[in-house]
Amino acid sequence: MANNENAELEELIRNAGNGAPSPVIESGFEEESSGFDVTTLLMVARRSVPWIILLILLGVTSSWMFLRYTKPTYKSSSTLKIDEKQEAGALGLGQTLGGAEGLQTVNNLSGEVELIKSNLIYRQLKDSLNLDVNYYSQGTVLEAELYGTSPFHVEYDVQDSRFYNTRFGVLFTGPETFQLTHEKNEEPREYRVGTPVDLGGAKVVITKTRHFDEDVVNNNYHFVINDDAAINQYFDDNLSVEIVNPEASTISISFTDHNLRKAHDIVNRIDTVYLLAKLSKNTQGQQQIMQYLDQQLELTRDSLQRAEIALQSFAKRAKMYDVRGGVATITQQLEGQEKERQALQRRLELLTSVARLTSREQISRDENTGVEQSVPGLALLEDPVLTQQIAELNLAQQDLRRVLRSNTEATEAVQQRRAAVEYAKRNVRESLEQSLRVVREQLGALNQQRDKLNSELQVLPQRETERARLQRPFDLYEKSYLMLMDKRVEYSIAKAGTTPDFQILSPASMPSAPISPVRLIVYAIGLAGGIFMGLGLVATRYFMHNSVTNIRELERNSIAPVLGVIPTYDKEKLLVSRLVVDKNPKSAISESIRSIRTNLEFMASSKKKRLISITSTISGEGKTFVTVNLAGIIASSDQRVVILDLDMRKPKVNLAFGAENVKGISTILIERHTWQECIQHTSIPTLDFISAGPTPPNPSELILNPKFDEMLSELHQHYDVIMIDTPPVGLVTDGILIMRKADVPIYIVRADYSKKAFLKNINKLVRTNGFTRLATILNDARSSGLYGYGYGYGYGYGYGYGQGYYEDTQPRRSWWQRLRKQFS
Template identity: 60%
Template sequence: MLNFLTPTKYQVSVKVRNQTLTGTYDVGQWAPFPGMQLLLETVPGRALPIGDDPQYHFVILDDGSMNGYLDKNLDVTVVNPSANTIQISFTDNNPDKAAHIINNIDTVYLQEKLDRKKQSTALSLDFIDQVIADNDKRWRAAEEAQKEFVRRNKTYDVKGDMAALKGNLEKQQEDRQKLQDKLRLLSDISRLMNREQLTRNDDETVADNLPGITELEDPTLIGLLNELDGQQRSLRLTLKSQTDKTFAVQRNQAVIRDTRELLQRQLQQDFQLFQKQLARLDAKDAQLNNKLMAMPEKVTEQDRLQRPLSLYASTYQRLVDRKMDFNIQQAGTTPEFQILSPASPPSEPITPVRLLVYAIGLASGLLLGLGLIATRYLMHNTVTGIGELERGAKAAVLGVIPTYDKEKLEVSRLVVDKNPKASVSEAIRSIRTNLDFISPANKKRIISVTSTISGEGKTFVAVNLGGIIALSGQRVIILDLDMRKPKVNLAFDADNVRGISTILIERHTLAECIQHTGIESLDFISAGPTPPNPSELILNPRFDQMLAELHRSYDVILIDTPPVGLVTDGILIMRKADVPIYIVRANYSRKVFLKNLNRLMSNNQFTKMCTILNDAKAQNAYGYGYGYGYGYGYGNSNTGYGMGYYEESTQAPTLGQKIKSFFS
């Protein structure tokens, strides 16, 4: 609560929890309270009410209520995506309050954005400093490991040392090759020395026959070879004029022998010298190879030690550059958006718009109605009335059996004898009358009753149609040939221990299986135990014999066949029937079943096929207080004469019942 004591002073009372806080403050002065601060400013030109009674009241909302209020009324719209422009609006009963909230949202968002950017930059800088310190520590450890490697291996460049070793090995290989060439040359000289002459022609020298002799670098050896060559030439000249018995020839031969001995000793000395040099090269090669074998491990170790150094150096440089970028960014932090224009209150309310409300209501009503109609149309996939049955089926319509609602039937029952005046009884009488137009009553007939699937009421129609015909004085027997799912015995509360299946396998006779009912001229034979091969039993000649025996005792043989949409037994039986009847249940049988019926008639030439609409709702009754309905037709036409239904007069349906029937 707040009241003005003077135009420049006011008193405020705030209730916090269980206590009331009161204070007196000047206009424009902040008033501190637990969890908030209050600032009161006056509007120039407006008089303030001054008095002891509080003139103003306000409510302090909690954070949840305030956030809900803002979320509900705040709206943000993208005005121009290309220009990154948005429009913020706020809806409230007080236009000045809405404008004030928008302007403060801009200011708070601007300041919050700047604070967040600075906080983000500061956190990034702290993280970079931490990473730099950690990187520097790891860098120093890597440098120490590198120094230890240099001290241990006494080299800074292992790869260079390895290249030098390879060069030394290659040079030693060349030296080895030279020594081996010298050894081969010594061998050639030793072999040549034993010849009678060192040169082939007198004008040749030893160097001509031994081109590589200069590589021996032994002048003594070369001199001895030349001396020996000269002595041999002198001997050859002497032998041309003297014999080998003369003193001169013998003296020359003695000189040559002495020279050969000297040459042989010199060759032996050179050979030993070169062998020692070759041994020293082998030892040095082994030493260099051992060093070279150890080099790959050292190279790998040095690469492993140098890799972190380059990594830490590049990481340090990137971090320093990144830190500089963040410092520059923090120094020039500016908001990423700009307020193009402050909020301004509208001149008139923006909601509600009366014309728009009316238009939305009208459009919603139309769409709802059209949606209901479309839903009703799309969900309508069953046969609902006699009109749809006549349009969809090629077979003649014998009649319509209304819904039997006198009692709830758990299984199909014989009801025409207990309720002879019910609409169901009259409808079946009408079917009996229409049946006489197709197959006269003065002839014995076989009538089969089938349907597409189970649950369409074929057993109910068969039992009660048989009862109506029997009440007219004809002898009728009902055969339950639905051996997979027998129900006729349930209609008469009888057992099913023997029946059609035991007759066809000749376990029982026909007389043993006939069971009597409450109507004197109506009998039935149940299906019997379920066999594993119903179709094969029907094809058994014994089945035709059974029908022939029954023809002699009964006027009408009424057969309850299996559904033709599930098994083929029903088609086999319908071929033997004089009048095949197809049951269609209203609001249960699908429209596609009528196509199956037409296909069945075309494929099997069922010219006398008839249909009955079962479980039809009584609508638009016509009659004389009792509700008679008629339809006409003969033969294979799509109409049939007879009473549609007959029941006690009913009241006109109410509006609620009409709406319920529309959605049913």
């Protein structure tokens, strides 16, 4: 790998020898630097692992807290099959409604759904389940409803409506005493069990139940008295009635509540109450039909009795009953005409009855009969057009009654149905008037024929004529009476077999687990939320990551070659940079700097005398530390090295060696001292340094002074390597002036400190100023940042501002120290 790096370095120098970097290098760099950095992402993810674990724990804890402080909700449901029957079918009139049967079946299910959710069912539920008072036990966190298990029972008489839907606190201080609190009472008072308590607008009596035991004493309970509106709202919010399968006429009834037993009992009770309501509805319709049949039988019976009495009187008075043979033919004709006339008369009566029924103006919501149910002999009209119109009128009336059950007279739906009924009535009236006119004309014609025959019978005995006249109404009333009797017997038989027109396919189920919250789903959401936030944290830290952390990032974002990496090494904390390679010659930091010294040999191998400048973008990136320790490593190879501190605005080299800064570069350039007078020696015999000297007002002008070049020339005669600690090029221009004179300019980048934007300054120096030999060093790199250089010892150095140095025998950190390091 070292050979490949050296080859790439030499190729870069050759391409840049013409004064500008290679376009191939520039395009390759730009293309690579704009890509996705997997190494940085993995580094960010590794450092975020403790936070990810913390966020996942936070998500799971949030799920646990949600489950801990949320009441579970249970659901109980049942399935019913509706089999609605038509009352006209029991009267033998079902064939006339065949065309409307399908429409009624479709509308029937929606009507049954509204019936179940009506106040009629709600009132019976309140009366049968005692839902007007709710009892609760106060737990540590949540309250629990004591449905059916309350240790006490409350009887109340509320005069002031403000006592409804409010909380009454109960605390049993003994087996027979309790304290009752309410928001209207300033202080709780003690009462005896079974004694009426007058609260000034409400009276309550609290008695014990079979669930009362010694554990009830000193426990907090409360109850709420609900008014009708609150109970109805409770049903509306929790009751659900849905059509499951319209073709099979099945509906589902479900109820949700925090108490599973309460939900189960309510669904069971709804099924029972609905059964009673349907039976009551069917019985009411049957009673109305039976009442109509009884009225018609009574009227026909009276007419038949009068006809019988008339025949008996005639027989006694005439003392004869046989018809003469001479008038047999005429009598037969008269009888045939009379039959036809009677049929027309019956039809006229039936039309008249229908006209009377259709003339009714209003229809109430409780009516269950129409024209067809009220007129059993409607089929005798023998008028298909009129029959169809009556059927349409009946359907319109049924639709109006269905809408009236759930709407008022002022609603648009009721007004539209009434308009449809009136329209159907007008059609029926027009047909009835036309039929009545035709029947009357036919009766007139028959009367004319009868008069003609009677004139022929004038010669016949008047008594025979009178007998025949009396016989005809008797036969008519007798036939009508027998027909009505048959219908009454048939309907009585049908009434005796009346059953509910629905079946319970699936009774109410006892909930085994709450429908919400589902523990598995809640924990899954918490876990997924923690993971998502952890991934979001990694993504955010990755996109906000703007500092150089490893050698890979330095290579991707800079076109200058990398001389090496100096690892982090923490031991003693130092306030300033110092020479440490002489004290730890076998440490990882010494080995890394020796590698940098070897790489320097390739960059200036043809020169025995070398000038090396070391700079950085800003202060604090470690250029002084690298300068003194690299100089120490070079000096240890039997080369004479001198360090020049040209950072005259902020000198640090003298601090690294613990020397004074009374004289130095600034005094040499103004010719106050010679360089020999300013030379200071170190612990390494071949390593000397010249401090910056007093800070001058014009450091840049001093560097441009020809005296500076003379000083360098004289130093080259006595030293093999001149190391210059230059000012940061990101702050002042002094460093660029010095880098132009250097054989190998070195740029220091500090891991986790230098911004990626600083690397653009390196590229600018190479492109604009033609620093083709410019090289970089990654300083203060952790083991994860030593990618590609093999310094994975886990040891390093620190410098300046609280950084320290450790020997290779650094003790292993505890898990808590490592975890805290991750969060820092």
